Amino acid sequence: MDLSLTEDQTALSELLGRILSDRCPPERLRELEAEPDWFARDAWADLARADLLGLCLPAADGGGGYGFLEAALMLEQVGRALAPVPLYATLVLGALPVAEFGSDEQRRALLDPVIAGDLVLTAALAEAGDDLPPAVPATSARPAGSGGWVIDGEKELVPAAHLAGRILVPASTGDGTTTVFLVDPATDGVTVERQVSTNLEPLGTVRLAGVQVGAGDVLGTVDGGAAIVDWISERAVAGLCALQAGVCEAALRLTATYTSEREQFGAKIATFQAVAQRAADAYIDTEAVRLTARQAAWRIGEGLDAADAVSVAKYWSAVGGQRVVHAAQHLHGGIGVDAGYPVHRCFRWAKHLELLLGGGTRHLVRLGTVLADHVAPLSDRESESRSFEGGSAPRQGSPE
Numbered sequence: 001m002d003l004s005l006t007e008d009q010t011a012l013s014e015l016l017g018r019i020l021s022d023r024c025p026p027e028r029l030r031e032l033e034a035e036p037d038w039f040a041r042d043a044w045a046d047l048a049r050a051d052l053l054g055l056c057l058p059a060a061d062g063g064g065g066y067g068f069l070e071a072a073l074m075l076e077q078v079g080r081a082l083a084p085v086p087l088y089a090t091l092v093l094g095a096l097p098v099a100e101f102g103s104d105e106q107r108r109a110l111l112d113p114v115i116a117g118d119l120v121l122t123a124a125l126a127e128a129g130d131d132l133p134p135a136v137p138a139t140s141a142r143p144a145g146s147g148g149w150v151i152d153g154e155k156e157l158v159p160a161a162h163l164a165g166r167i168l169v170p171a172s173t174g175d176g177t178t179t180v181f182l183v184d185p186a187t188d189g190v191t192v193e194r195q196v197s198t199n200l201e202p203l204g205t206v207r208l209a210g211v212q213v214g215a216g217d218v219l220g221t222v223d224g225g226a227a228i229v230d231w232i233s234e235r236a237v238a239g240l241c242a243l244q245a246g247v248c249e250a251a252l253r254l255t256a257t258y259t260s261e262r263e264q265f266g267a268k269i270a271t272f273q274a275v276a277q278r279a280a281d282a283y284i285d286t287e288a289v290r291l292t293a294r295q296a297a298w299r300i301g302e303g304l305d306a307a308d309a310v311s312v313a314k315y316w317s318a319v320g321g322q323r324v325v326h327a328a329q330h331l332h333g334g335i336g337v338d339a340g341y342p343v344h345r346c347f348r349w350a351k352h353l354e355l356l357l358g359g360g361t362r363h364l365v366r367l368g369t370v371l372a373d374h375v376a377p378l379s380d381r382e383s384e385s386r387s388f389e390g391g392s393a394p395r396q397g398s399p400e
Contacts, residue, residue, distance in 0.1 A: 003294050005073070012055065012066075013073045019046045020081035026342045029082060033200045038084045039163060047085070048117025056091065057099050061111045068235060071096070072242035072297035076290070079246025082345050084201065086120050086160035092239040093159070094121020094168060097180075097232050101220040106182065110166060123168035123232055124155030124206050133170070133229050136178060139208065141171040147215030149173075151181060151208045157356075161185065161192045161204025168232070169208070170225050178225035182217045183208070199345070199352040237310050237357065238300055241293035244317040244353045248286040251328040251346035255279060258332055258343075275331055282327040285320040292316045308370055311363050317353065319360035325350040 005013070023043035024032070032040055047053050056071040057063025071091055078087050095114045098106055098121070113119035125133040139153025151171050161167065166182050173179040185192055189211040192204040220228050259270040259279060269275050292313040299306035325347040329336035332343050 003291060003298065009070060009073055012070060013077055015050060016047070016052055016074050017077040017080060019043060019050065020077055020083040020085070024081050024083045029084070029345065030340070032084050037163065038200065038202050039086070040084050043083060044085050045117055048115070053090070053117055054111070054115030057095060057111055057115065061099055061107050062115055063111070068238070068301035069294065069297045072238060072294065075239050075242040076246040079243035079349070080250045082247065082250060082349055086122070086163055088239050088243060089122040089160035089164070090114060090120050092235050093123035093232060094166065096235065097123070097168060097219065097228060100231065101228055105216065106219070119165045120160050120163040121166050121168070122158055122160045122164045124158045124161070125170065125229065125233065126155060126157045128154065128156055133233050135226065136172050136176055137170050139169065139171045141173050141179060141181065144212060149181065149213050151183065151211045151213060153208050155206040158204040158206050159201065161206055162194060162202050167206060168219060170229050174223055177223035178229065179222050180219040180225040180228045181213050182219055183211060183213060187211055197352050198355065199348040201352065234306060234310055235300060237314060238293065238296045238306070240353055240357055241289070241313040241317040242297060244321045244350065245286070245290040245293045247346055247349045247353065248289050248321055248324040251325050251343060251350070252282055252286050254343045254346065255282065255328040255331050278327050278331055282324045285324045289316045289320045289324070308367070311366050314357050315360050315363040315367065318357045318363065321350045322354055
């Protein structure tokens with residue numbers, strides 16, 4: 001597996017990075033964080049004008065036809081710029097699922113405005129008490145007249161809910177079955193309560209009370225929502241890991257610049273052994289976060305089994321990401337904890353992403369289980385060992 005980027009991928013990444021860095025310098029980010037929308041609209045418009053918002057959507061729907069790896073590279077640049085733009089929500093949680101599972105009418109109605117930068121999408125997957133999308137949501141939908149549905153329930157931690165024109169909402173529609181609905185948040189019965197995350201990003205608590213949707217608002221098939229949620233969830237996690245890779249790079253670059261310029265005892269502190277070693281460890285962690293995130297995105301884009309790769313990426317993003325930003329703050333000294341200094345913004349973003357992904361321990365437990373399943377049971381190994389020690393094992397060259 002070669003994770004070297006092609007010329008097109010490098011050009012895409014550099015273009016998006018230039019747009020976001022130009023539109024979202026630190027002073028502008030402070031202004032955006034103080035605004036209720038937390039949305040760099042000028043940067044979003046520039047991404048649309050550069051045909052970047054539809055780049056990873058199918059060519060048949062007016063997109064560029066690129067894959068999920070390219071989407072992950074775009075998210076890396078969002079993380080690197082710490083840019084408040086809803087690319088993760090709109091592309092990964094909304095547009096890609098609509099392109100994959102939506103009807104012709106749904107794709108025409110939703111994807112063209114997304115590509116033009118006129119529509120923000122998101123998905124409401126999490127519910128109270130669950131840190132992962134539940135297999136069968138507590139949110140429910142019951143049939144109404146003319147093939148429609150009435151939805152009741154509550155979703156939490158919905159990114160860009162305050163900006164979205166449509167929200168993908170999984171709801172239980174039978175005994176252990178789930179259906180995904182396209183809900184307009186302006187519909188009667190939908191309320192969005194604003195919560196503020198660690199990185200100051202608004203996350204919505206979406207409440208649905210007797211919300212009526214039509215038969216044309218079903219994404220995919222009735223009772224076929226579980227597969228759609230799994231499809232979205234795998235890409236959502238990989239997308240968060242790509243964001244974390246960008247955040248780590250931003251923190252590392254700030255640290256490299258600072259330690260190369262800051263003097264102590266008549267020398268640049270980057271020349272001190274302890275500082276150099278700590279920075280080197282942060283570099284290694286950053287590369288691990290980046291490479292594991294890209295590996296997961298590549299496997300997803302190629303249609304390969306990506307479950308283990310995603311778990312590896314989650315571990316490095318959660319644990320490695322925190323090590324990087326802690327090192328960045330430590331090497332900045334007192335200025336590292338100044339809330340107005342850019343490196344502190346990296347810390348807030350990395351903590352936000354770590355909490356969304358879950359702690360590293362749970363991912364190690366899953367990976368340990370996977371490894372254990374590939375090893376012969378101890379009783380079998382002991383039996384083989386005793387057989388060999390007892391002389392019953394075939395000798396080299398024996399016809400047995």
